[in-house]
Each structure stands twice: as structure tokens, then as C-alpha cells.
Amino acid sequence: MPSHALKNDRYLRALLKQPVDTTPVWIMRQAGRYLPEYRELRKQAGSFMDLCTNPELACEVTLQPLRRFDLDAAILFSDILTIPDAMGLGLYFAEGEGPRFERPLRSFADVDKLGIPDPELSLSYVTDAVRTIRKALDGSVPLIGFSGSPWTLATYMVEGGTSKDFSKVKGMLYSNPKTLHLLLDKLADSVVLYLNAQIAAGAQSVMVFDTWGGVLSPHVYQEFSLHYMAKIVDGLQREAEGRQVPVTLFTKNGARWADSIAATGCDGIGVDWTTDLKEVVAAVGDKVTLQGNMDPSVLYADGETIRQEVKRVLEDFGEKPTGHVFNLGHGIHQHVNPDHLKVLVDSVHEYGRKT
Amino acid sequence: MPSHALKNDRYLRALLKQPVDTTPVWIMRQAGRYLPEYRELRKQAGSFMDLCTNPELACEVTLQPLRRFDLDAAILFSDILTIPDAMGLGLYFAEGEGPRFERPLRSFADVDKLGIPDPELSLSYVTDAVRTIRKALDGSVPLIGFSGSPWTLATYMVEGGTSKDFSKVKGMLYSNPKTLHLLLDKLADSVVLYLNAQIAAGAQSVMVFDTWGGVLSPHVYQEFSLHYMAKIVDGLQREAEGRQVPVTLFTKNGARWADSIAATGCDGIGVDWTTDLKEVVAAVGDKVTLQGNMDPSVLYADGETIRQEVKRVLEDFGEKPTGHVFNLGHGIHQHVNPDHLKVLVDSVHEYGRKT
Numbered sequence: 001m002p003s004h005a006l007k008n009d010r011y012l013r014a015l016l017k018q019p020v021d022t023t024p025v026w027i028m029r030q031a032g033r034y035l036p037e038y039r040e041l042r043k044q045a046g047s048f049m050d051l052c053t054n055p056e057l058a059c060e061v062t063l064q065p066l067r068r069f070d071l072d073a074a075i076l077f078s079d080i081l082t083i084p085d086a087m088g089l090g091l092y093f094a095e096g097e098g099p100r101f102e103r104p105l106r107s108f109a110d111v112d113k114l115g116i117p118d119p120e121l122s123l124s125y126v127t128d129a130v131r132t133i134r135k136a137l138d139g140s141v142p143l144i145g146f147s148g149s150p151w152t153l154a155t156y157m158v159e160g161g162t163s164k165d166f167s168k169v170k171g172m173l174y175s176n177p178k179t180l181h182l183l184l185d186k187l188a189d190s191v192v193l194y195l196n197a198q199i200a201a202g203a204q205s206v207m208v209f210d211t212w213g214g215v216l217s218p219h220v221y222q223e224f225s226l227h228y229m230a231k232i233v234d235g236l237q238r239e240a241e242g243r244q245v246p247v248t249l250f251t252k253n254g255a256r257w258a259d260s261i262a263a264t265g266c267d268g269i270g271v272d273w274t275t276d277l278k279e280v281v282a283a284v285g286d287k288v289t290l291q292g293n294m295d296p297s298v299l300y301a302d303g304e305t306i307r308q309e310v311k312r313v314l315e316d317f318g319e320k321p322t323g324h325v326f327n328l329g330h331g332i333h334q335h336v337n338p339d340h341l342k343v344l345v346d347s348v349h350e351y352g353r354k355t
Numbered sequence: 356m357p358s359h360a361l362k363n364d365r366y367l368r369a370l371l372k373q374p375v376d377t378t379p380v381w382i383m384r385q386a387g388r389y390l391p392e393y394r395e396l397r398k399q400a401g402s403f404m405d406l407c408t409n410p411e412l413a414c415e416v417t418l419q420p421l422r423r424f425d426l427d428a429a430i431l432f433s434d435i436l437t438i439p440d441a442m443g444l445g446l447y448f449a450e451g452e453g454p455r456f457e458r459p460l461r462s463f464a465d466v467d468k469l470g471i472p473d474p475e476l477s478l479s480y481v482t483d484a485v486r487t488i489r490k491a492l493d494g495s496v497p498l499i500g501f502s503g504s505p506w507t508l509a510t511y512m513v514e515g516g517t518s519k520d521f522s523k524v525k526g527m528l529y530s531n532p533k534t535l536h537l538l539l540d541k542l543a544d545s546v547v548l549y550l551n552a553q554i555a556a557g558a559q560s561v562m563v564f565d566t567w568g569g570v571l572s573p574h575v576y577q578e579f580s581l582h583y584m585a586k587i588v589d590g591l592q593r594e595a596e597g598r599q600v601p602v603t604l605f606t607k608n609g610a611r612w613a614d615s616i617a618a619t620g621c622d623g624i625g626v627d628w629t630t631d632l633k634e635v636v637a638a639v640g641d642k643v644t645l646q647g648n649m650d651p652s653v654l655y656a657d658g659e660t661i662r663q664e665v666k667r668v669l670e671d672f673g674e675k676p677t678g679h680v681f682n683l684g685h686g687i688h689q690h691v692n693p694d695h696l697k698v699l700v701d702s703v704h705e706y707g708r709k710t
Contacts, residue, residue, distance in 0.1 A: 165651070167652060167688055170650070170652030171655035171656070174655055175660065214629060217650050220650070253629065256611055256630075274571065275573070276572075276573045295525070295571075295572050297520070297521065297526065297529060300529055300530055301526075305529055
């Protein structure tokens with residue numbers, strides 16, 4: 001399938017540093033709880049995982065925001081913890097507490113016996129969803145596949161769920177680094193297989209979410225998070241359907257390390273809102289595309305404030321023919337008014353116009 | 356009281372950039388739940404606020420860690436939310452949920468009617484505690500007084516407690532900045548009075564904890580957090596008992612903005628563990644003293660790992676005659692073995708020796 005079969009390839013072009021007519025925009029968690037149609041479907045479907053594991057429902061949820069907003073990419077509706085679940089840890093969602101695992105990892109023996117999941121066997125609900133979504137998108141915009149980073153997955157697997165101070169996984173990191181490295185290595189291998197399976201199924205770009213890399217000291221981040229993301233970048237199938245498949249790495253609170261992240265050979269780097277985009281541009285130059293970086297809380301403000309902040313982020317990136325994908329610096333909050341997101345998307349295209 | 360009346364003034368000397376025999380060390384939350392003697396006293400006393408509001412008990416808790424470890428400073432045992440409580444918001448602690456306010460701020464009218472607390476009237480339990488602790492310390496080490504920063508206090512006052520995404524206070528920030536500025540201005544005035552009262556009562560150094568400044572975009576941090584900390588630095592009584600009273604500002608996740616923080620005229624800047632101390636040294640030069648920056652989770656490791664990490668932090672700061680106060684990058688965790696802290700304190704003094 002030649003590149004022009006995509007009606008809107010702005011997002012892929014920006015990631016590959018090819019000129020664009022205007023700045024592309026998509027929004028982390030664009031399919032989700034802030035949309036009444038999502039809440040409705042979720043009520044009918046049952047649990048969050050019931051949505052993720054049903055390809056038809058995952059497809060419907062993925063498409064919902066595209067019907068409302070002029071977004072330049074779709075992102076697979078799924079969870080970041082599918083791999084640990086496929087490894088047998090028993091993912092469940094406790095009401096109001098976020099994700100939890102029935103069997104968290106405690107020892108070298110626990111880690112040693114973990115297998116690498118074959119995505120076409122134990123994660124086929126994901127690849128089926130990718131195929132279903134691609135068909136439904138019908139070339140309108142590209143589809144982004146994704147995974148959690150090895151370090152981020154490991155935090156949940158060792159803590160048993162979300163954490164405030166990461167005491168268990170950091171305890172392992174500092175007192176038993178070999179066990180953690182074994183786990184991270186298995187996770188990196190698993191993520192490579194998983195993302196390559198998503199690409200084979202039709203994902204046209206992939207993203208690795210390192211939600212918790214930014215809670216590490218810089219030298220520890222290099223050794224326990226970035227090293228394994230670099231391994232993933234190296235192992236990815238970077239071409240499919242005669243087109244390059246760009247990869248974006250996003251370490252929340254990690255854009256200050258953008259130069260090291262760029263050195264992995266990734267195409268894009270996610271930038272949260274606590275880092276000045278101007279400084280990241282200065283640090284990485286033209287090496288990679290930057291994605292971000294508005295504070296999701298700006299969407300609580302009125303339309304005029306949202307438009308001004310869009311303008312500011314675009315100005316921070318600077319006048320260049322390409323290399324910027326507009327996004328929030330983190331997922332959209334559940335209590336945001338969807339009409340406010342429409343203002344954001346439309347003003348990115350308006351103010352980002354290059355011609 | 357002349358300066359030599361202090362038996363150990365290493366901490367004050369380092370903050371004032373005077374030469375020291377070895378690197379001074381104290382630990383955020385050094386008086387607290389990781390100590391069995393604290394847990395015992397807390398059980399007898401009742402609630403956390405029962406300890407804070409009783410000067411004899413607050414003094415006893417303040418001194419507990421000094422009996423175990425060779426620390427170079429004591430820090431007043433108190434809470435960061437005493438000012439909002441004195442303003443009438445009704446502080447209470449819900450079991451397992453952290454601090455909460457009975458009457459959070461919702462509107463301009465709520466903020467408009469807030470008064471500036473007179474510390475000698477409504478916060479006399481704090482100044483009484485300072486006087487009691489100073490007497491008990493008997494010149495062994497200096498006493499640090501402290502307050503929360505205006506922005507950090509405002510987050511609790513508007514959210515009604517701790518928050519995950521700060522949606523209410525950021526909603527106010529972006530959609531109703533005038534209300535928030537009025538609140539921050541009143542808080543800055545209150546903090547100045549409060550810290551000056553602590554200094555008058557005997558605090559020999561003060562620290563402002565900006566726990567949540569790092570969740571803001573850089574330009575927003577400048578306007579809504581740093582601006583008000585600068586106002587506090589300007590208003591402080593910087594000399595007492597014939598001695599300079601150094602002030603330290605600590606924005607968690609904010610050391611990347613150290614050059615702007617140094618421009619307030621503060622003496623010290625707290626550095627959490629996610630920033631490379633070498634880079635902060637390069638950014639601020641000899642302008643200010645740096646405090647930090649070991650990851651509190653290193654204390655879960657064995658003694659040898661702790662000693663190696665102490666060495667690494669000291670090497671990151673570099674070979675200089677003064678200008679470094681060793682500390683963790685955030686408060687000590689409650690499940691740490693106190694013996695591990697002893698290894699840290701002793702190895703700072705051993706490896707930090709200048710002569």
C-alpha cells in the first residue's frame with residue numbers, strides 16, 4: 001500500500017521530519033472517560049478490561065474522538081499492563097484504586113519463572129483490535145500502537161499496583177539489581193514482540209509510555225529505563241506496507257534527558273508540560289520530532305485562554321517546516337468538557353499552518 | 356549570643372558559604388514515623404496534630420533523631436498546613452488519606468474574606484515549640500524553622516487536601532488567575548510573619564517547602580510559585596542574635612530552575628534526586644548553597660550501597676571548601692531501617708571531610 005493511500009498522513013510526516021501543511025495533533029487518552037459516549041459504552045460493556053479485550057468495542061472506543069474532533073491520528077484503545085497480565089500476574093481493577101496484580105513479583109525465583117508472551121497467542125485480542133480499527137479507519141488517519149516501557153511495567157509488577165514512593169521496586173533496584181535487570185530484560189523482549197505484532201497487524205506508528213521513568217535519578221534512569229527502551233527501538237520492525245513506522249518514546253518528567261533519549265534512534269520524544277519546549281528544541285536540534293507539551297489542566301480554562309496557550313506552545317517550538325506533533329503533556333483529564341478539546345484541536349491547525 | 360555559642364555550626368557555615376571541616380548533613384522528616392520511639396510517643400499522644408500543638412511533645416520528637424544520629428541540624432517538628440488552619444479552613448487528618456480541610460476555598464469571596472494570621476496569637480503553639488526546642492538543644496546544633504510555600508499551601512486549600520492532578524487549583528489558575536493571585540499574596544504575607552515569628556523565637560535558619568511547584572509549566576511556576584517565594588525572601592528578618600539567618604528554598608522537581616531560584620537572593624536551594632547535582636552546580640556556580648540530593652529509596656539498600664551512593668553525591672557536588680548540605684532529595688520513608696540512616700550520616704562526615 002503506497003503512502004498516499006492515507007488520506008491524512010500529517011502525523012507520520014511530522015514524525016519523519018517531512019514538511020507538513022500544518023502541525024498535526026492527537027491527544028493522549030483521547031478515547032476515554034471525558035467523552036459521554038465512552039461512559040455510555042463502558043456502562044453497557046462492563047469493566048475497562050471488557051472494553052479492551054473485545055476488538056469490536058475497542059474499535060468503537062478508538063473511533064469515538066475522531067467523530068468529534070479533527071484529530072490527525074487514532075491510538076489503539078488498550079491498557080499499558082496487558083503484557084504483565086499475559087505473563088500471568090492477574091491484572092484487575094479495584095474500584096477507585098487503579099490497576100492491581102493478584103500475584104506481584106517478590107523474588108528472583110518469581111522473575112526467573114516468567115515467560116515471554118507470544119502476542120499472537122495470549123494477546124491476540126490486541127492484534128485483532130488493531131486489524132479491526134485499521135479496517136474501520138479506512139485510511140482516514142494513521143493508527144498508533146503502544147506499550148508501557150519495561151521500567152514502568154516493572155513498577156506495577158513489583159509494587160502490585162500504583163505506588164506513591166515506589167519503595168518495593170526501588171528497594172529491589174538498589175539492593176537486588178540483578179533481579180530487576182532480569183525482569184527488565186524479559187520485559188524488553190516481550191515489548192519488542194508485542195509492538196512488532198501490532199505493526200504486523202497494521203499499527204502505522206508505535207509509542208512507548210515510560211510513565212514512571214521520571215521518578216529515577218538521572219544515572220539510574222539511564223541504566224534501568226532508557227537502556228531497555230533503546231533495546232526496544234533496536235528490535236522494532238521499522239517498516240511496513242512500504243512505509244516507515246516511526247517510534248516515539250515518552251518518559252514523563254524526562255524531557256530534560258531528551259538528548260540521551262534521542263540517541264536511542266527513536267523518531268519522536270514526548271515532552272510533558274513541566275519542561276520548556278524551547279529548551280528541548282535547543283538540546284536535540286533537528287535529530288528528533290517533539291510531541292507535546294501543553295498542561296492538560298489548561299483545558300479547564302475558557303476558549304480564549306486555551307487558544308493563547310496553543311499559540312504559546314507553537315511559538316515555543318518555533319517556526320520550522322516540520323518536527324512537532326501537538327499533544328498534551330499527559331493524558332486528558334476525565335472532567336474536561338469535550339468542547340474545550342475541540343477549541344484546542346482547531347486552533348492547533350489554525351495557528352500551526354505552514355503555508 | 357555570639358556565633359561561637361553554637362557547638363556545631365557546620366550547617367549554618369555551609370549555607371553562608373563559609374569553609375567547613377566536613378559536609379554537614381540533616382534529613383528531611385528526620386523526626387518521624389521511621390523511628391520506633393516516635394511511633395511510641397505518637398501512640399501515647401493521640402493524633403499527629405496533638406504532637407504538633409504541644410510544645411513539650413514537639414520538642415521531644417524534634418530531639419529524638421539527634422540522640423541516634425550525628426546530625427548537624429534540628430528541624431522544628433510541625434506541619435506545613437498550620438497557616439491555612441490558622442486562617443480558619445479546619446485542618447484534619449483522615450485515616451490513610453493525608454491532610455484535609457473542612458472548608459476548602461471555592462470562590463473569590465472565600466479568598467477575599469481570609470485574614471492574615473498573627474502568629475503570636477493563632478500560631479503560638481509553634482513559636483512556643485521553637486523556644487522550648489532551642490532551650491533543650493542548648494547550642495548543640497542549629498534549629499531550622501519552616502513553612503510551606505504559598506503555591507503549595509494554595510493547592511491544599513483549593514483542592515481540600517492532597518491531589519493527583521490538581522484539577523481544582525489549576526482550574527482556578529487558568530480560568531480565574533486573579534483569585535489565585537489574591538490568595539497567594541495573602542499567603543506570602545502570612546508566611547513572612549510566620550517565619551519571622553519563628554526567627555524571633557529562636558529559629559537559626561528557615562526553609563520554604565514548595566512540594567508542588569514542580570507540577571507547573573516553567574512560565575507558570577515563575578508567576579504563581581517562585582514570585583511569591585521571592586516576596587518571602589525579601590520580607591524575612593535575615594539576622595538574629597548577631598548572626599545571619601540563612602533561608603533555603605526547595606521546589607520538589609524544580610532544581611532545573613535553580614538559576615531563577617537563586618536570583619531570589621536565597622542562601623540555599625534544595626535539590627531532589629531526579630536532577631543531576633553536577634548540572635545544578637554548573638548552573639548556579641558559587642551563588643548559592645545546594646542541599647541534597649540522594650534518592651530516599653537508597654536507604655532500602657545494604658550499607659555498602661548506601662556508602663557508595665553517598666560518595667557519588669559528594670563527587671557530583673565536587674571538591675569545594677563549602678556550599679553543600681547533604682540531605683535526601685525528599686523526606687525519609689516511613690519503612691526505612693533507622694540503622695541505615697546511621698550509615699548515611701556517618702559516611703557523609705567521613706567522605707565529606709575537607710581537612
